[in-house]
Amino acid sequence: MKLSDLHKGDSALIKKIETQEALKTRLASFGVVRGSKLTIEACSIGKQTMEILVDGTLIGLRGEEAKQIEVEKI
């Protein structure tokens, strides 16, 4: 399941992040790595952007990037 398939209020565990190195670094510095637990806090119209909560930090993410993150819904 992709992160972009989740809806507001859903929680999930990150399984895999398949994206370019720069984005991986950025995500990691926010605490978004394999095994992190996240909650979807908000989505903008058409899921162009999503707001996720990871370890107490709110992070804004573009829908395109959310497609590159593999998750497992919990």
Next chain:
Amino acid sequence: MDTIKIVLAGQPNVGKSMLINAMSGSNGLKVGNFSGVTVEKTEVCFEHHCHMMEMVDLPGTYSIRGFSQEEKVAHNYLQGEEYDVIINVLDSTHLQRNLLLTLELLKLNKKMVLALNMADEAKKEGIEIDVKQIEAIIGVPVVLVSANTKMGVEELLEKIHEVADNPKREDSNIVYSDAVEEEILDLVQFIDAKGFSFRDLSSREIAIRLIFEDKDLYKELHDEPIMMELQPRLISALEHLYLHHETKNVQEIKYNEYNAIARGIRMETVSCKRNRGGKNRTKKIDDIMINKYLGIPIFLFLMWGLFQLTFKLGAMPMDWIDAGVGAFGDWIGSTISNESLKSVIVDGIIAGVGAVLMFLPNIIILYIGIALLETTGYMSRVAFLLDGFFHKFGLHGKSFIPLVTGFGCSVPAYMAARTLKSEKDRLITLFIIGFMSCGARLPIYVLFAGAFFGAEKAGNILFVIYISGALLGLIMAKVLRVVVFKGDDEPFVMEMPKYRLPSFILVWHTVYNNAKSYVKKAGTFILGASILIWALATYPNQPLLEKSYASKIEQIKDTQKISQLENELKMKKLENSYLGQIGKASEPFFAPLGFDWRMTVALEAGLAAKEVVVSTLGVLYAIGDEVDETSNALSNELKANISFASAMAFIVFVMIYLPCLAASMVFAKEAGGYKYLVYLFIFTTVTAWILSFITYQILI
């Protein structure tokens, strides 16, 4: 006196700049609640316990290994410069994420102090932090501070002295995962057995760096004989780790390890007694503010309100200032007997500077609005809301921050564009910042909107001008993206900071500094420009012309005819002045846009600073006729002398053409060379000319 050189490093929104303020008592720094206020490193000095404290405030970065401009600034400084102590500032309420940067900083092997900022906020949220335990794990002193209440600031300063006096930092006791620890142990045993030592690094530190492929260390160890024997061991160690972590990306393994360590430290040292109230509040506000359907209407409403407020609330003090300046000019004028001296002071200096000062209230209100957006944390939400929209135009949601700052002043806006990581996104943003009309263009719009639409409609017109300028900028961004800057987009990943009540002090600093620099400009640059324009408008002397009119006037008794002739003389004198000659020379270029030579001159003067446009118009239109003391003197003159179509074309031209001299210089620096400034000049002038032409031809 000894100097202690201190570097402040930390993630964005941890209150580094404010902590410097609290430590030094200085107030020169701007602090904001969105990524990247401190775009350049800032230096502050003060004395403490007979030591000179020299502080360098690095831009806030989530990592020092990244690729953004700011991360490079921070990394290069930390790696290459000489300094004594790093203060790593952390947000106590987001310790885990902040510790990720701490782990990277530890690798620099420098003396360090951790300042856990916002300790008061953490306490309110029921978070308790075991400082001693963090110290034991990380191996550097940890101090709870609050830049807001100044709690712990003195203790932090004491610790800095202590740490600076220590010859060396203690080793940290950070433990990696079992798999990594096993490999570390293996390598350490081998390194120790060989009796190998390198720089000031411990065997463990060498082993860790080798495993995580530290490029610098590999470069330095390249010629060491031990490398030959280390290599097979390293390969087998990495193979084990690959298996364990299910990836062959060492960096990824490192991030996973760091995250696990940070989580471990948090679980060991932080306890949360109550349900976190602050976060719930942020969640609740976010439910409304970035609601799928309400978010954008709310944002547009707030922006509209800001512009209405700017105009309506600003109108009153504007009238007072206008009346005050007029009365002051009269009073000064009556005390001077020399005609040309009186003219330079009253018509040149007082009229010019007064016209600029009049708009101070508007500018203060606009800056208060922008400062409020910044300090409350709403700015990041706007980036979140607008990214989908901006992305369609080839921009990044983060471009919003420099763009909206551009409504205040282009100079900080150009600098704020550094938060954009991709070079292309950054350049496109830089190129269109000018389309966001800066505070200095506001007086021109207020003047023309007031004159041609009346005071009631002016607020709406102003809103239309700003919005259409912004939309035009977006269209231009798309054009640039498709034609000039092709290629991949930068990912959108940004922190949404907690909502905070705006701090009065922060808003005050921002507004005060901006207002001060505006007035300073009025007192220096614009004063000089006013005198210059007055002189250009007055000289060369034309005694022949004056004589011929004087004799004509003498022959006539009718007073109405006399004043008519006097006006004619003034007009002719102005037309033949240096300024008139310059305007006339470039008039053909602007004639298709419906500009007369006076408007042309005003525009050209505006290349120096946009404020000068209004003061030039003030000088040019006030000289030709009787001075009217009502507050609307200039706008009445404009209405009488300029056609509606020309006025609209003029507004369009002002909206688009090159920003002021100061901003242009900053642009050249940020874009990476003067050739970009040439591009910008061509780009803006051509666009401005074409669109003004269309406006004029439609309306005429």
